[in-house]
Amino acid sequence: MTTSSATGKREVSQDTSGYAVSLKNLNKSFGNVIAVENLNLDIPHGEFFSMLGPSGSGKTTVLRIIAGFETATDGQVILEGTDVTELAPFDRDVNTVFQDYALFPHMTIQQNVEYGLRARKIPKIERAKLASEAIESVKLTHLADRLPHQLSGGQRQRIALARALVLRPKVLLLDEPLGALDKQLREEMQVELKRIQREAGITFIFVTHDQEEAMRMSDRIAVFNAGKIEQIGAPREVYESPSSAFVASFLGVSNLISGASAKSLFGSEEMFNIRPERIKLSDEKSQLASGEHGVIATITDVAYTGANTLYVLESESGLRLIATRLNEELPGQDIRLESGDRVLASFRKEHVAKIPNHK
Ligand code: ATP
Numbered sequence: 001m002t003t004s005s006a007t008g009k010r011e012v013s014q015d016t017s018g019y020a021v022s023l024k025n026l027n028k029s030f031g032n033v034i035a036v037e038n039l040n041l042d043i044p045h046g047e048f049f050s051m052l053g054p055s056g057s058g059k060t061t062v063l064r065i066i067a068g069f070e071t072a073t074d075g076q077v078i079l080e081g082t083d084v085t086e087l088a089p090f091d092r093d094v095n096t097v098f099q100d101y102a103l104f105p106h107m108t109i110q111q112n113v114e115y116g117l118r119a120r121k122i123p124k125i126e127r128a129k130l131a132s133e134a135i136e137s138v139k140l141t142h143l144a145d146r147l148p149h150q151l152s153g154g155q156r157q158r159i160a161l162a163r164a165l166v167l168r169p170k171v172l173l174l175d176e177p178l179g180a181l182d183k184q185l186r187e188e189m190q191v192e193l194k195r196i197q198r199e200a201g202i203t204f205i206f207v208t209h210d211q212e213e214a215m216r217m218s219d220r221i222a223v224f225n226a227g228k229i230e231q232i233g234a235p236r237e238v239y240e241s242p243s244s245a246f247v248a249s250f251l252g253v254s255n256l257i258s259g260a261s262a263k264s265l266f267g268s269e270e271m272f273n274i275r276p277e278r279i280k281l282s283d284e285k286s287q288l289a290s291g292e293h294g295v296i297a298t299i300t301d302v303a304y305t306g307a308n309t310l311y312v313l314e315s316e317s318g319l320r321l322i323a324t325r326l327n328e329e330l331p332g333q334d335i336r337l338e339s340g341d342r343v344l345a346s347f348r349k350e351h352v353a354k355i356p357n358h359k
Contacts, residue, residue, distance in 0.1 A: 053224030294346035
């Protein structure tokens with residue numbers, strides 16, 4: 001139920017007020033392109049929530065609709081129990097951090113961070129104090145008097161974050177904020193972002209197409225595909241128990257098995273998935289332990305990837321599997337394996353995930 005109030009904001013029924021953000025039956029089309037299709041989503045307070053998916057799957061459009069930069073074709077955006085669907089971006093208690101930083105080049109770091117407070121008519125002394133605290137929270141106090149071009153990419157990104165945090169939004173929207181950073185800096189910033197989010201207690205909604213990044217940082221992940229959410233869950237849940245072949249393949253390497261191979265291994269032609277690190281490789285004469293499935297296969301390719309070695313395997317019936325092993329001697333796994341070797345590839349029953357949404 002929706003009722004109007006004197007502020008022009010519309011209060012909505014109780015069941016959404018416990019959430020920082022709720023999206024109800026959201027649709028967005030650009031001409032005949034359906035960017036978002038009948039999306040429903042509830043994000044609790046203080047959650048680090050990621051929207052993950054391939055290019056064009058609708059993540060940025062959803063973020064822009066929450067921010068108010070884009071208008072939904074249909075549906076509702078509810079922030080803290082209040083329907084803000086019709087409100088302008090500056091009337092919503094959210095801030096956005098973009099990939100391109102958007103800092104003012106002629107202002108110092110301190111002035112950049114103070115800018116939003118000045119626009120809100122916060123007195124000068126208070127403004128300086130709050131900005132200094134925000135700069136401190138991203139650990140850049142020593143650079144407060146510099147101009148943006150005198151900072152590195154990672155430092156600029158942190159300032160963009162400080163500028164958003166200083167306004168104490170209830171919700172912070174982050175659109176691929178680490179996309180422009182090199183791998184090492186990106187990984188450092190992932191840890192920093194998570195720390196800042198926890199300390200500030202702000203709900204983060206984070207858009208990325210990098211599955212490792214999403215898994216590393218998020219409380220929950222929504223996996224997008226063609227304008228719809230295929231699955232929402234904690235990182236472990238979406239990785240270990242994917243709801244569809246799309247989710248299984250998008251989150252890391254998968255071994256999807258269906259049809260005759262599944263029938264002979266698991267007694268059903270439905271689709272199953274096994275992660276490569278769950279497959280144990282042992283001498284072909286080894287016996288299966290109780291609670292294990294297994295198949296004799298030949299190694300057709302071996303690739304060294306640093307921490308792991310990756311093996312491509314093929315069984316006599318044509319089942320192809322990818323297995324990985326850590327590059328350290330593990331008890332029971334200390335056989336040296338090469339292309340052409342025949343092995344027993346085995347895995348425990350509890351590590352076989354049935355794919356429920358298999359068409
Ligand atoms: P990326 O990771 O590449 O940013 P995304 O998952 O964020 O992708 P969106 O940017 O939300 O995807 O786009 C979803 C779909 O809507 C795409 O097909 C895109 O081409 C289309 N789209 C987005 N914005 C517009 C627009 N302003 N006009 C027309 N089509 C658009």
